[in-house]
Amino acid sequence: MSDETPICSAKGCRADAVWVLAWNNPKIHTPERRKTWLACEEHREHLSQFLGVRGFLKDVVLLTEWESPEASRVPVSGTPESPGSPGAS
Numbered sequence: 001m002s003d004e005t006p007i008c009s010a011k012g013c014r015a016d017a018v019w020v021l022a023w024n025n026p027k028i029h030t031p032e033r034r035k036t037w038l039a040c041e042e043h044r045e046h047l048s049q050f051l052g053v054r055g056f057l058k059d060v061v062l063l064t065e066w067e068s069p070e071a072s073r074v075p076v077s078g079t080p081e082s083p084g085s086p087g088a089s
């Protein structure tokens with residue numbers, strides 16, 4: 001038995017998820033927190049609209065990219081890094 005296959009988060013849908021919707025409710029989550037919903041091709045628009053009208057939707061990413069550490073995604077909230085000041089010696 002395996003529950004490895006992610007399923008669409010839409011109510012009653014049992015289709016394999018293709019998309020990850022990353023969202024954040026500023027009333028209950030800190031800004032860098034990300035909740036995720038999974039969506040199949042059919043429900044991606046429906047779910048993203050649901051989140052979008054509330055202003056919660058942050059990102060829509062292919063599941064394969066979401067799970068891939070090599071995905072070249074720029075974090076929405078950058079980690080604090082010292083930029084380094086060259087030539088100031």
Ligand SMILES: [Zn+2]
Nearest residue numbers: 008013040043
């Ligand atoms: Zn679905």
